Amino acid sequence: MAAPQQADLFLVPLLDGGDALGQVLECDARDRVRLLLTLSRDTAPRRIQLPEVVATLTTLPEPFRTGHWRVIGYDTLPTGPALKPPLFDPEPTDPAIVEAFLNACHGLYPWDGFPDAEVFSKMLLEGVALPPARTLRDA
Secondary structure (H helix, E strand, C coil): CCCCCEEEEEEECCCCCCCEEEEEECCCCCCCEEEEEEECCCCCCCCCCCHHHHEEECCHHHHHHHCCCEEEEEECCCCCCCCCCCCCCCCCCCCHHHHHHHHHCCCCCCCCCEEECCCCCHCCCCCCCCCCEEECCCC
16 A cells, blocks of 8 residues: 555544544655544545544554555645644654544543543644543443
8 A cells, every 4th residue: 555645535444343534634754644533434535624623643654554544535635723833743643542542532432541541632632622422431
């Protein structure tokens, strides 16, 4: 599989067999990929609107290269203050954590399932509400 490219729309598999829609915001020369993540479960390519974006995370391209995260097309990137530079986090988030975050957003993994119970809350863009489908370990 090819490396991801800016504006690629992609699907991240979820634990229930569905997918979550994301988009590649940017790639850099250090082999990092900045992602836009949404709660959308659409599997057809379409333009992502800024209000749909719940997180922007930097990760590594391996899931794209292996085909685990499937590129389904490309479209114009949304724009807004939350998406302006500096775009890349100093350390990329492991792709497995990205998947855990999206699963937690859909109530398929506990929102407080990591030792730092706030880790997923910290990934949300400023001003984004907690996902309504989230579940807690002891709930």
